[in-house]
Amino acid sequence: MEFHRGRLFDHVHLRVKDLDASKRFYRAVLEVVGVPVFAENAHFFTADELFISPADPGAPEGRGVHLAFQADDRETVHRFHAAALAAGGTDNGGPGERSYHPGYYAAFVMDPDGNNIEVVNHGPARKSAASVVITPA
Known part of the structure; x- marks a missing residue:
């Protein structure tokens, strides 16, 4: 299979409504599944093309x-x-x-x-x- x-x-x-809260949440979750965060400023994004911004x-x-x-x-x-x-x-x-x-x-x-x-x-x-x-x- x-x-x-x-x-x-x-x-x-x-x-998202609260970028700082979302950064904390997604940093923690993504770390567990092994997906690095590549940039963090007014928004952030990961290797798997997830972008998060206000x-x-x-x-x-x-x-x-x-x-x-x-x-x-x-x-x-x-x-x-x-x-x-x-x-x-x-x-x-x-x-x-x-x-x-x-x-x-x-x-x-x-x-x-x-x-x-x-x-x-x-x-x-x-x-x-x-x-x-x-x-x-």
Whole structure:
């Protein structure tokens, strides 16, 4: 039996009410599971693409998740955007290049609960693996 994990999510961004409390909580939790924190300032992020920053002022309670999925190509980014809008999502940034790094091509939609959902293609790249394969002993 094999389990394939990873690479569904490109990154997750949590917007939190109390950044200091969240830093304490996530530092402790991530240390236990062996995930290093790489940067800590006005926000912090980990090796596994978890970003945590303060919630926007006036943001509704519980609506601060930014979830990004990976796409194999730019056409998938366009299909995601069209399908999400047709299914009740609200445009939050149509398909296009972003300045995060060369080749970053993404679209953003707010889901029915106000969470920011993204699909991103990073441009031509070589992955070290399609997924992490876990084989129980």
